[in-house]
Amino acid sequence: MHDMTLLQLxxxxxxxxQQLLELLQTESxxxxxxxxxxxxxxxxRKQSLVxxxxxxxxxxxxxxxxxxxxxxxEGVVQLASHSQAGERLLQQLDALGKLLADCQALNAGNGQLIQIQQGATANQLRILMGGESPSLYDSRGSTSPLAKPRALSQA
Incomplete structure (x- = not known):
């Protein structure tokens, strides 16, 4: 009885x-x-599914x-060992585990993409707001002082 309840869950x-996986693909x-x-x-929608x-x-x-x-x-394996539906229970558990692992991998990739975009946006904002100018190299190969304006020909 409990094995069938677990299988149904x-x-x-x-x-x-599956909906979460599709949402994560759309999110990407x-x-x-x-x-x-x-x-x-x-x-x-993702939050409600999670x-x-x-x-x-x-x-x-x-x-x-x-x-x-x-x-x-391991607990499911123990329950499955005493069940007629044990093999199916383990197969379904493994299939669900793979599906959720795919979701986790895609979510991690989306997270990395968000971090990259945040860094690019922060850099763009810093440039627009007149923040730090980028480090430039002079004709001798050394970095130029950031506070000193330079002619474009010396960059």
Missing amino acids: IEDDFAPA IALHGRDMPLLEDILA ILLDQQGRRRSELLASLGLSQDR
């Missing part, structure tokens, strides 16, 4: 996990295009804990 996570495209309205919409997946994960953990099993893959 795992299978219930496939749809939101929106980040490249700097489409802010789309990114705001994606963020709201909350749903987190709640489902807690329900699975609570079920395993109520059976006196560890709340990780």
Whole structure:
């Protein structure tokens, strides 16, 4: 009975996990295009999916804990060893794990893209606001003092 409940909880996570993966792919495209309205919409939908997946994960953990099993893959393996649906349970768990790992990898890539864009934006703002001028090299190969204005021919 508990094995089928756990299996159902795992299978219930496939749809939101797949939606999350698709959202992360769309987010990557929106980040490249700097489409802010789309990114705001994606963020709201992404947060609701993450909350749903987190709640489902807690329900699975609570079920395993109520059976006196560890709340990780090992606990599922122990439950599966006493179940007729054990093989299917493990297959579905592994498939869900791969799907969530794909989401995590794509999210990490999107995070790196955001950091790169933030750095570029900060640099552009610094230039626009008249902040530090970039270090220039003179004809001798040494860096020029930042405070001293130079002729363009000496850059």
